[in-house]
Amino acid sequence: MPKFYVTTPIFYLNAKPHIGHAYSVTIADVLARWHRLKGDDTFFLTGTDEHGEKVEKKAAELGISPQEHVDRLSAEWKEAWKKLNISNDDFIRTTELRHEKAVKHFVKLMHDNGDIYEGVYEGWYCTSDETFIPESQLADGKCPECGKEVRKLKEETYYFRLSRYQEHLLEYYKQNPNFILPKKRAAEIINRVNDGLKDLSMTRPSVRWGIPFQFNDKHTIYVWVDALVNYLSAQGWPDKEPKYWPADVQIVGKDIVWFHTVIWPAMLISAGFKPPKSVLVTGHFISEGKKMSKSIGNVADPTELVNKYSADSLRYFLMRELPLGDDGDFSEKLLAERNNNELAADLGNLVFRVLTLSSKFEGKLEGKPALESSMDLKAFQEAMDRYDTYKALEIIWRFIKAANKYINDTKPWELQGSELANALYNSIEAIRVIAILISPFMPAAADSINKQLGIPSGRFEDCKFSRIDYIPKKGAPLFKKIE
């Protein structure tokens, strides 16, 4: 049985989930459900990244322990994904013992391989925010956060010999042209790696809320090194072999591509693992032409949207709105439009009218497949296997439109006897197949269709028109229009 392992980034606990996070977990969820539908042995991981200075400081502000703080926040994220109907197989938290154990072992392997050495890190430091600022982030030579002066500061640190892996990485990119997806993202990384790699400062003497560095207990391990190992620690490693590694696809936002396509693979090679098979870089949502940010107040809260519309509506919108890897506009108006036109009118109404027609029918539902050829299953499968949910939905919608047209053309309400049976047979088989195809995207709607048809959930191989031996019972409309 083929294996499939998909991951999202683990989310840093310095804010609530926003629409971009929802996008990442939804695409991972759709892929996981798709592979389960095909019968693959699937593992889907998400979680939260809980160490670091920002978390420590926020907890102090709130007057609670960092652990208490992350316990609360992590629960919020879990709840948000539950509302979105996310089917993750595990939820990893970097403050869990299993993770700490894995990180320490991972660092030991890197160390044993001669890739960790002691040194000094020198950078621009903002005293007010108590943090180093990368040179490129400086705003007119001042701190971009608080606007105050920064000064050069030296700090003891341990380095990871990242520079040693430049050739390995370039070779890996060459051998695996689908490592960075979509491909247009690959060039900018490869060119930068070509220009040379600097070693990575991987411990912090000043941060206390982190995993202790076992070779010098005054240091904690840099949060990124800590965080990246989650993809292995959730597999039960090092107590057992990581069954699903290497991951088939790791979903990342474009802001963290470097960590997942350069640092992470280098760490893995150093510790004796294979890099992931591919890293899928997603675009960002912008809001009416502007970046979403808390200061503008245009941040969309996925939980609120789920409450107002439905998990399915939001999931559909997210998968349909952004062409793979591109940025897209988010606005509630667009969400409402898609909900009303494509879900309520095209799909919901199709199911509703078919159920109305067939509920009145009393004979045997049989006929010859006439509509099947309008569904291009091969193209659908190809799109899904390239992670192109946008295209896949377009193909499903072509079929939905064909089904609506079939009903208009055959006019079942004017037919009788075997002609009527045949028209209904094709209509019902169409929505049965549609339920299977939309199930990775809109699991609740798929369940509702199956329930109305009185059948269990189908598998991908059931997408063929066959005999009908069940009695449909009409239920409530799948989607409601909003406003």
Place this chain on the structure above:
RNA sequence: AGCGAGGUAGGGUAGACUGGAGUGCCCGCCGGGCUCAUAACCCGGAGAUCGGUGGUUCAAAUCCACCUCUCGCUACCA
């Protein structure tokens, strides 16, 4: 500044690698059809000098050069 990706009807996209009538899709707009259905569904139509200029070619959205505009990335903020 360097590197990268783009500019195709009112908006959003596909097509570009392997040149061949501006060909497709979604939304919006206009007109018609239908009445099973959530004023839903189906059909038809208007609307584009394919960012600009020049070149290669029998033929360019597609290949080449230059120009212009937009956007992204530039590593230790997790």
